[in-house]
């Protein structure tokens with residue numbers, strides 16, 4: 001007799017993470033919906049992938065992505081034992097939850113934010129307590145502390161708002177919190193400040209980074225965490241043995257080594273972010289000041305779903321969230337100057 005096995009009750013109840021839509025291969029769209037970098041990765045990345053020795057594929061990769069950790073340590077001015085690499089920063093977030101949160105533990109974060117956090121909590125039967133952002137998208141320090149959480153996460157810059165909590169405010173929370181504090185810096189390359197200076201003050205801090213945005217490698221799947229060696233050592237125990245493959249490790253290392261190339265794309269995105277924000281405002285949109293590679297904007301008239309569908313009909317993808325507080329807004333990734341112009345033209349056309 002064959003019967004479908006029952007999943008764990010918490011898994012049966014889950015709906016899982018909903019990724020942004022991806023066009024079919026060959027489909028031509030202006031893709032401003034998943035916060036990818038509008039430029040290709042560094043030519044050094046392409047060269048590193050092309051020149052990979054097949055012998056490196058016959059063997060298992062280095063289990064801790066050693067060459068990447070050495071490079072990341074140099075770039076950030078920390079020691080290699082403060083770095084752990086992951087298959088995208090999503091895996092880093094999952095590893096942090098697995099390491100620090102068990103069934104029933106309180107996991108707190110300000111909301112709205114990255115929609116993966118509740119999914120990770122459901123998987124681990126962790127109890128989520130969300131707290132609204134303070135006015136002006138400020139970090140709700142007291143409310144977060146009041147949850148009695150074992151771990152607090154927040155994205156900085158935040159998604160989907162693009163807003164940045166200044167380092168001084170992050171410090172104000174870290175100084176009063178003794179659980180695990182994870183600052184998800186997926187978009188930090190486009191921002192004015194970051195939390196790395198706090199690592200030397202707070203042994204309970206994890207800073208999570210990705211190569212998906214700032215280094216144009218979302219398809220490669222590579223992220224990393226920077227934290228005190230004792231934290232990294234605990235996270236190493238729960239990671240898959242060979243979580244980063246040999247090709248990805250080589251390519252990610254080459255990307256980090258080419259800081260000049262990456263920086264040029266960050267500068268372009270920042271300039272275009274300003275230009276697009278102003279152009280949207282002139283068309284009657286309210287744009288939340290962003291420090292990320294996207295903007296969250298309230299559309300004139302408030303019917304964001306209709307504008308989302310109309311843009312899609314013209315081959316332009318942006319992100320619409322059918323969630324309370326967000327239904328009058330669209331999240332728009334900063335594209336190339338041409339892509340941003342195409343978006344603006346489409347919004348102006350009847």
Ligand SMILES: Cc1ncc(COP(=O)(O)O)c(C=O)c1O
Nearest residue numbers: 088089090114155159186210212
């Ligand atoms: C806030 C935030 N953190 C992490 C990620 C995941 O990035 P990665 O591609 O490194 O898994 C995303 C992706 O969109 C994000 O928005």
